[in-house]
Amino acid sequence: MQNIRSPWRGLSSANYIARGLRAVASSFKKRKLSYWIWAVSLLVVGTVFGDNLVHLSIWTGLRGDFYRWLQGSGRSTFRPKWTVVVMIGDEEYWGSSLAGRSPLKRNYLADLITKLDSLDPAAIALDVNLRCPSSGDYPDYKTEDQNLLTAVAEVGGRRPVVVGKVLRPANDGGAYDPEPSVLDTGPFQGKAVTWGYTNLPTDIRQVPLQALLTTGITVDSFSSAVVRVLDQGTLDGIGSQDLFPFGSFINPDNLTVIKAGDLLTGDAAKMGRLKSLVAHHAAIIGGRWHARGPNLGDYVDDHPTPLGPMPGVYLHANWVEALLSNQTVPPWTEKSAKIIEIALAAALALCLALLTRELTRGLVVVLFCIGSLALSYFSWQNLGLFFDSSVPIILITAHAVFDQVADWRTDARKYVAMPPEKTAGVHV
Numbered sequence: 001m002q003n004i005r006s007p008w009r010g011l012s013s014a015n016y017i018a019r020g021l022r023a024v025a026s027s028f029k030k031r032k033l034s035y036w037i038w039a040v041s042l043l044v045v046g047t048v049f050g051d052n053l054v055h056l057s058i059w060t061g062l063r064g065d066f067y068r069w070l071q072g073s074g075r076s077t078f079r080p081k082w083t084v085v086v087m088i089g090d091e092e093y094w095g096s097s098l099a100g101r102s103p104l105k106r107n108y109l110a111d112l113i114t115k116l117d118s119l120d121p122a123a124i125a126l127d128v129n130l131r132c133p134s135s136g137d138y139p140d141y142k143t144e145d146q147n148l149l150t151a152v153a154e155v156g157g158r159r160p161v162v163v164g165k166v167l168r169p170a171n172d173g174g175a176y177d178p179e180p181s182v183l184d185t186g187p188f189q190g191k192a193v194t195w196g197y198t199n200l201p202t203d204i205r206q207v208p209l210q211a212l213l214t215t216g217i218t219v220d221s222f223s224s225a226v227v228r229v230l231d232q233g234t235l236d237g238i239g240s241q242d243l244f245p246f247g248s249f250i251n252p253d254n255l256t257v258i259k260a261g262d263l264l265t266g267d268a269a270k271m272g273r274l275k276s277l278v279a280h281h282a283a284i285i286g287g288r289w290h291a292r293g294p295n296l297g298d299y300v301d302d303h304p305t306p307l308g309p310m311p312g313v314y315l316h317a318n319w320v321e322a323l324l325s326n327q328t329v330p331p332w333t334e335k336s337a338k339i340i341e342i343a344l345a346a347a348l349a350l351c352l353a354l355l356t357r358e359l360t361r362g363l364v365v366v367l368f369c370i371g372s373l374a375l376s377y378f379s380w381q382n383l384g385l386f387f388d389s390s391v392p393i394i395l396i397t398a399h400a401v402f403d404q405v406a407d408w409r410t411d412a413r414k415y416v417a418m419p420p421e422k423t424a425g426v427h428v
Contacts, residue, residue: 088287106144110151156191160229196225206244223319247322286313
């Protein structure tokens with residue numbers, strides 16, 4: 001049998017590299033200009049709008065599953081040490097005391113704060129809707145409002161009280177204005193009463209820190225305000241309002257939660273047990289009830305998280321715990337993340353331009369997706385930074401689909417252009 005001589009045999013290293021580069025260039029030239037135009041267009045569109053695409057429902061669950069796995073891989077699972085949640089549930093909200101009224105009865109909240117104060121918490125935080133019309137609350141609620149103001153002022157003279165407020169966007173510059181609250185006119189001079197915004201971040205995995213007001217000052221988020229009254233130094237150096245860190249989550253079953261009704265109606269023995277839970281902790285008052293009656297309809301104020309749906313008060317408690325327990329990870333800067341996303345997508349476009357076999361191309365796409373996930377894992381474990389692999393995977397998948405469809409269309413056109421006698425036995 002005659003030996004077949006390899007065209008690469010006998011070449012020096014320089015010639016070997018040169019011939020390899022010519023082969024690569026030849027493969028690139030076989031691609032029409034339209035391929036490269038579409039590849040660049042897809043890269044630009046994906047880079048610009050990728051952050052919006054990852055919030056689609058099809059990605060939210062997958063992203064949450066990966067984040068939950070990432071959180072549990074090598075980083076210690078932590079339990080609550082700093083907070084206790086005082087929950088207003090169906091039993092309280094739809095019972096005789098609150099009677100399903102919105103807004104919540106201020107007298108009830110005043111009694112709750114006063115009762116909590118007797119259990120010696122480190123701080124009391126109020127995560128309930130206290131908004132009112134800009135002209136002041138409705139006349140029928142005035143007495144209730146005054147009772148709440150008095151209770152907050154009295155308790156604020158003995159321990160820190162943090163009140164939640166809602167911010168509304170004021171302009172395109174990213175600044176906000178706080179919405180009017182019934183506590184805006186409180187006699188809080190010289191009292192340890194502060195406030196923080198309760199708006200949730202766009203990405204629920206991130207811990208909100210601060211926001212810029214139209215007055216030019218920054219205001220703490222609700223969780224940051226609680227942290228600040230517990231340990232001022234914790235927030236130093238964590239970040240700013242521009243780059244929120246990513247936080248670990250506590251399983252809802254592991255949070256310390258007590259019923260508001262038990263707190264208001266408990267006997268001496270029960271109050272003793274509750275004091276052992278509340279004392280020296282930040283007591284965060286919030287609610288979770290069904291919208292149309294006890295166990296009827298959806299929960300109000302529920303939000304999807306990597307550990308399943310949680311009410312807003314659970315999220316705030318999670319963020320307080322994450323900040324105080326050093327369970328946050330800063331993100332890559334936006335510029336660095338974009339560079340990685342573009343590099344991965346561009347490298348894939350070049351690889352697919354070189355390959356022709358569908359199986360090989362499919363394997364390359366899978367390897368690129370795995371590589372993006374591996375980068376996120378390595379960054380979390382070894383660099384202490386969070387890299388969101390969702391956008392690169394979307395770019396990689398979109399480009400692979402586009403590329404394969406384009407090849408199928410090219411093959412189909414060649415088939416249509418072939419003479420009938422040559423199409424026999426050809427499969428497209």
